């Protein structure tokens with residue numbers, strides 16, 4: 585489902601409203617809401633809005649459990665850390681307690697880190713559990729999470745979390761794999777800006793070619809996928 589807005593302000597408000605609805609439905613139905621946050625720069629404004637006076641009282645945050653769709657393999661206080669970005673924009677302003685946040689452990693080897701994170705997810709969700717919501721961004725090269733073009737993790741069918749060395753950023757990443765993302769109840773992409781228009785077109789309109797356009801792998805098994813786009817990012821698909 586496409587949600588296209590004229591302005592970034594209305595896009596962020598629509599996405600925040602969606603997040604709040606998802607959270608409150610999950611908390612009402614199961615007593616908790618488990619979300620995997622996206623990283624990078626796009627979601628910073630969304631997290632800041634959710635933590636603002638306009639939204640902070642719309643969710644019972646004590647019932648929300650935060651995971652990460654991917655993480656850069658850097659110390660947790662590194663400026664590149666997705667955890668640090670979420671802590672600064674969302675967890676600290678909302679006084680989220682540490683027991684509700686599941687950062688990736690980047691103090692061990694990448695392989696060990698992926699195994700530990702997969703176990704943490706399984707422990708939290710349980711055998712048949714699913715993420716209530718997975719937030720995703722889209723790179724201008726059509727990657728999402730840390731599923732980058734021409735990487736082995738695109739073919740991963742067993743593991744739920746994998747380490748991957750990404751040549752183009754010269755960095756190890758820890759990422760949820762496509763099978764785990766696709767098992768979510770709800771998936772939401774937040775993409776804005778002219779620079780993303782081609783990538784959005786590749787994902788939504790081009791023939792299936794996930795080696796080049798990895799976000800094409802995101803096809804929910806039984807859940808739903810929502811694209812929150814501003815008019816610039818949607819300019820080649822709307």
Ligand SMILES: O=C(O)[C@H](O)[C@@H](O)[C@H](O)[C@H](O)COP(=O)(O)O
Nearest residue numbers: 623624625626721722723728729
């Ligand atoms: O760790 C990351 O960088 C993200 O999880 C990644 O998948 C991001 O969503 C895209 O790279 C888009 O990033 P921007 O929002 O910064 O363009």
